[in-house]
Structure formats: C-alpha cells, structure tokens
Amino acid sequence: MRSLFTLLFLAVVLSYTACSKDTFNINCGTFQTDLIDRNEDGLRTHINQFTQDLFPDPTPDDSLGHAENLRILVRRIKDQCSSLDADIGCYACIETLPLQSEIVILLDSAGVQVLRIIDITTPEGDKLSYSSVHQ
Known part of the structure; x- marks a missing residue:
C-alpha cells in the first residue's frame, strides 16, 4: 500500500513538471535554419x-493586453536559442x-x-501567434 502511494505521488510530480509552462521543446538549430x-x-x-500560453491581459496602459506577452516571447526566444539576437521591433504597429x-x-x-523580421498577430481577446517572416 505504501509503495502504491509512493508511485502515485511520483506520477503526479512528474506529470506536473512535464507540463511546466516555461519548458519548450524547441530545436534551436532547426529554428535557425x-x-x-x-x-x-x-x-x-x-x-x-x-x-x-500568451493570452491577453489588458491593463489601463495596454488595452490589447499583449505588450508584456511580446516581451515574454522575445525572452523565450533568447533563453531557448542564446545565439539569436532578438528584440521587439514594434508593438501592435501594423494596422x-x-x-x-x-x-x-x-x-x-x-x-x-x-536579419529576419517576424510578424506576430496581436489580437484582442486571443493569444499571440505567428503571421509571417520577411527581410
């Protein structure tokens, strides 16, 4: 009975850590290519x-609610692929x-x-998503 409890506990812990929002299975080499x-x-x-997981969180200063999400996206790209120099070009600027x-x-x-510029769809009420690449 005790070993059953231990196995159940381990299964819960492992499934929780496997679903961490900050873990991305991105192959940096493939992404660069x-x-x-x-x-x-x-x-x-x-x-x-x-x-x-980057859904909008509107604030008085950001009615779309994606300014912080765009910063998070850039940080995730840099954290996952340190050889890339990524930065925000503009926020909600393409009309x-x-x-x-x-x-x-x-x-x-x-x-x-x-140099590559990635356009990111920045919708009201939905998560950020890829739109296109140019340059």
Whole structure:
C-alpha cells in the first residue's frame, strides 16, 4: 500500500513538471535554419509553441493586453536559442485586422549576419501567434 502511494505521488510530480509552462521543446538549430530559409511552416510551429500560453491581459496602459506577452516571447526566444539576437521591433504597429507586432532577429549564417523580421498577430481577446517572416 505504501509503495502504491509512493508511485502515485511520483506520477503526479512528474506529470506536473512535464507540463511546466516555461519548458519548450524547441530545436534551436532547426529554428535557425527555418529563419535563414524563411520556412513559414517551421517558423509557425516554433513561434506558436512559444506563444501557446500568451493570452491577453489588458491593463489601463495596454488595452490589447499583449505588450508584456511580446516581451515574454522575445525572452523565450533568447533563453531557448542564446545565439539569436532578438528584440521587439514594434508593438501592435501594423494596422491590419487583427493588429500585428514585429520581432527583429539577427543571426549568424556561416559568418554572414542575417536579419529576419517576424510578424506576430496581436489580437484582442486571443493569444499571440505567428503571421509571417520577411527581410
């Protein structure tokens, strides 16, 4: 009976840690290749994994509620792939429906600096998501 309780306890602890929101299974090499090649499908998969829990939290200063989420997304990219230089280009600056934001990423490809700009859909009432890549 005691061993059954121990096994149950371990199963609960392991399942909780496996679902940690700050853990992302991103292959940095694949992510970099997708950036260099402008692979829309690959980038959509990677970025949407980073944004899976970034729902809006509107404040008096941020009616969309995504300013902090965009900062979190950039931090996650940097934390996961330290070789990438990522920063916010602009927040809710592309006037489409819904609005879009930009993340600027600088990376090295065989000694050549590559600049990519990722457009992030910044909707009211829904989570951030990948839109497109350019540059």
